[in-house]
Amino acid sequence: MTTSITTSELKPDATTGSLAVARLFDGEHWHSNVQLSWQQGQITAITPAAGPVQAGSLVPGFIDLQVNGGGGALFNxxxxxxxxxxxxxxxxxxxxSAMLPTVITDSLAVMQQAADVIAAALANKLAGVIGIHFEGPHLALPKKGVHPAAHIRPLTAAELAIYQRTDIGIKLITVAPENVTPAQIKQLIAAGMQVWLGHxxxxxATVQDALAAGACGFTHLYNAxxxxxxxxxxxxxxxxxxxxSWCGLILxxxxxxxxxxxxxxxxxxxxKVLxxxxxxxxxxxNDTEFAFFSGTVRRxxxxxxxxxxxxxxxxLDMASAVRYAVQVLDVELHEALCMASLYPAQALGCGDYRGKLQPGYQADMVLLDQQLHCQQNWIAGNRVY
Structure with a gap:
């Protein structure tokens, strides 16, 4: 029988610490009544718990490739x-625990500002920001969705100069392959970009040519x-x-x-599904509307x-997406957790240090209750929620 202890008795708010929990999913297997230890933000050991444990399930922190906004702020x-x-x-x-802030189709000036801000966030070690997702502007008008048609345009040297930056972390771009050639896709990849297809x-045949050129994923599968x-x-x-290829789903x-x-x-x-x-x-x-370019989006x-x-x-938030996968799609919990953490990490090329709770991995971890709601969240061993 497990014994609960209060949050005040834990010592999670440092880059070095330990946490004893009733259940832990390490990205591959479940463990019961174990203690996870970390030093300088990196997991060092998982050992049997010697004393009281925290109720709930400790799981790898979620990684979101597509975050336009939150908390009342929209990145664009x-x-x-x-x-x-x-x-x-x-x-x-x-x-x-990790996200790609996403700037959708917009002016060159906004794209440049967004890149500058991401660079500043990384330089200042803003917890959770690991790069940027450019969703557009090289998309197809018939499938633009709510992207502003006025800013949809071909790839030019001006945009490429932004994409070639080396100070903005992990770089992902969504393009329409009928408007971005295989040669341009190779150029983007040479600049260090991950190229996903969408809108x-x-x-x-055109999509297959884009994959052959190195495109590796599909942005919000089915949609647009x-x-x-x-x-x-x-x-x-x-x-x-x-x-x-990888496919993202909005559940x-x-x-x-x-x-x-x-x-x-x-x-x-x-x-391959995340x-x-x-x-x-x-x-x-509780916002019910917000400004979106020249119009208004209502909730x-x-x-x-x-x-x-x-x-x-x-x-949508990531915890809700996990719950939907389990409760509506009948996905096993361990697989839903991998879809929210390990698979995104692997898709982004950081699966060797994110997405698992194992020695050598960054101590990004979330404590979930029985209903799969987030109770606490740590990034690199620092409790951020």
């Missing part, structure tokens, strides 16, 4: 260090991409049948029908729509 509207801090704090409450009306058809498989068909019950989500999980190899939020500024707030329940009624991101 406020490309500032203060806004990034607000976003990071909002998502920590829901178990996110595209491309045919299957050419659908699977009997004679033209589209982007969705290629994504579902390609064994090597908010609005972007995807559960059957579509289950199809992706059945079709893709294990480890959770993303596509979160907008209302996450963690009704958990649905965000613009004036035309189109979905405009989500108010």
């Amino acid at each position: 509207n406020q490309p500032t260090l203060a806004a990034l801090n607000t976003m990071a704090q909002a998502h920590r409450r829901f178990g996110t 595209s009306n491309a045919d299957a 991409m050419s659908p699977l058809g009997s004679r033209e498989p589209g982007m969705v068909g290629v994504a579902l049948t390609d064994a090597h 908010d019950g609005l972007h995807l029908h559960p059957i579509a989500a289950k199809l992706a999980l059945a079709a893709k190899p294990k480890g 959770l993303v939020t596509d979160a907008m500024s209302p996450v963690g707030t 009704q329940g958990n649905q965000l729509t613009n004036e035309d009624g189109a979905l405009a991101g989500s108010v």
